[in-house]
Amino acid sequence: MLELAILGFLRDQPLHGYDLRTRVAALMGHVRPIADGTLYPAIKRLADAGWVLRKDEPGVAAAPRRMLYLTPEGQAELERRLREPADLDISDENRWFTLLAFLRHLGEPKEQAAVLRRRLAFLEEPTSFFYDGDRPMAAEEFPDPFRQGLLTIAHATSQAELAWLHTTLAALETPGETPPS
Amino acid sequence: MLELAILGFLRDQPLHGYDLRTRVAALMGHVRPIADGTLYPAIKRLADAGWVLRKDEPGVAAAPRRMLYLTPEGQAELERRLREPADLDISDENRWFTLLAFLRHLGEPKEQAAVLRRRLAFLEEPTSFFYDGDRPMAAEEFPDPFRQGLLTIAHATSQAELAWLHTTLAALETPGETPPS
DNA sequence: CCAATATATATCGAACCCGATATATAATCG
DNA sequence: CGATTATATATCGGGTTCGATATATATTGG
Numbered sequence: 001m002l003e004l005a006i007l008g009f010l011r012d013q014p015l016h017g018y019d020l021r022t023r024v025a026a027l028m029g030h031v032r033p034i035a036d037g038t039l040y041p042a043i044k045r046l047a048d049a050g051w052v053l054r055k056d057e058p059g060v061a062a063a064p065r066r067m068l069y070l071t072p073e074g075q076a077e078l079e080r081r082l083r084e085p086a087d088l089d090i091s092d093e094n095r096w097f098t099l100l101a102f103l104r105h106l107g108e109p110k111e112q113a114a115v116l117r118r119r120l121a122f123l124e125e126p127t128s129f130f131y132d133g134d135r136p137m138a139a140e141e142f143p144d145p146f147r148q149g150l151l152t153i154a155h156a157t158s159q160a161e162l163a164w165l166h167t168t169l170a171a172l173e174t175p176g177e178t179p180p181s
Numbered sequence: 182m183l184e185l186a187i188l189g190f191l192r193d194q195p196l197h198g199y200d201l202r203t204r205v206a207a208l209m210g211h212v213r214p215i216a217d218g219t220l221y222p223a224i225k226r227l228a229d230a231g232w233v234l235r236k237d238e239p240g241v242a243a244a245p246r247r248m249l250y251l252t253p254e255g256q257a258e259l260e261r262r263l264r265e266p267a268d269l270d271i272s273d274e275n276r277w278f279t280l281l282a283f284l285r286h287l288g289e290p291k292e293q294a295a296v297l298r299r300r301l302a303f304l305e306e307p308t309s310f311f312y313d314g315d316r317p318m319a320a321e322e323f324p325d326p327f328r329q330g331l332l333t334i335a336h337a338t339s340q341a342e343l344a345w346l347h348t349t350l351a352a353l354e355t356p357g358e359t360p361p362s
Numbered sequence: 363c364c365a366a367t368a369t370a371t372a373t374c375g376a377a378c379c380c381g382a383t384a385t386a387t388a389a390t391c392g
Numbered sequence: 393c394g395a396t397t398a399t400a401t402a403t404c405g406g407g408t409t410c411g412a413t414a415t416a417t418a419t420t421g422g
Contacts, residue, residue, distance in 0.1 A: 062399035104325040156341035243369035
């Protein structure tokens with residue numbers, strides 16, 4: 001998730017670690033903050049893999065910077081990760097939102113639509129959070145207002161996303177009408 | 182998150198690991214599956230801490246079982262975790278949903294309401310996912326339909342939950358009318 | 363009767379994440 | 393001029409998670 005965000009942000013422009021940190025924090029920090037001890041090793045991994053290039057520059061505001069550039073291999077890797085996301089990237093909200101934030105970098109509308117279709121399939125799968133033996137339990141069965149709320153919110157949430165998915169897929173799959181990148 | 186779920190499920194009844202695995206999978210498995218290599222060490226941690234007691238029993242269907250019982254200390258720990266959740270438990274959807282699933286075990290409506298108020302405060306905080314320098318960017322500014330969708334979905338989602346929070350808080354905080362546990 | 367499947371528990375190594383800590387520099391404020 | 397804050401990068405140890413693997417038993421199906 002973090003690696004995808006780093007590759008995605010660098011796809012737009014070269015950044016140094018501190019700047020990247022701010023952007024990553026804005027994207028998902030209010031939900032799940034990323035510690036420095038997570039970010040810098042992640043950058044190192046991507047650099048070791050040849051996906052990111054580090055170049056030292058004098059500091060503009062303060063200490064010297066290490067500018068990060070996405071290499072052609074890094075761009076290919078970003079596209080691979082966007083084109084063939086793991087199941088967890090589809091199902092986990094945090095990961096899915098991160099993916100969505102950079103999906104425009106997957107050039108082909110067909111490929112973008114294929115990814116959205118995977119999320120659609122996941123959201124359309126019937127799921128129950130609680131069971132009485134084998135029998136799935138409905139919201140109304142809980143005297144507990146919290147479990148009721150849990151199911152109510154989950155339902156409302158997926159309805160909102162389903163509506164968006166349907167209209168966006170229709171637009172993406174209309175031939176001739178290529179949405180702006 | 183996993184530990185909270187284990188304590189919470191055991192609060193209702195003693196379970197063996199395999200049964201627990203099924204319940205944990207139903208609760209959050211469709212979003213984030215839990216591997217055996219995560220579950221069993223987690224059970225061991227809770228047992229080592231004295232929160233869970235393991236008792237061997239002959240297998241009913243197959244191999245022998247290790248039944249898990251919540252100790253009084255375990256129950257106190259569950260309540261502590263429900264009463265004073267970490268910030269991450271409030272902000273991260275997966276963790277928050279898990280907390281919500283067991284919040285009824287925090288007996289006092291006042292305490293339950295206090296936890297809901299923390300989530301309310303979090304959802305009411307203005308957040309932007311993307312910035313142009315220091316300026317937060319609105320949904321309409323993105324030519325990219327995916328980032329637009331991201332913001333649209335996030336907004337709809339939090340509206341649904343806010344509505345639920347307001348009505349539930351009103352009910353919890355109406356004196357005399359104690360909601361069913 | 364044998365194989366496959368479902369039930370049931372557990373460990374190991376590799377990878378990963380976090381919090382704490384350390385270092386260095388420029389700007390700002392009193 | 394000194395302290396604090398903001399900018400900027402990095403490591404280390406402890407703990408957690410995961411995927412793979414191992415073991416054992418009862419049932420079901422062919």
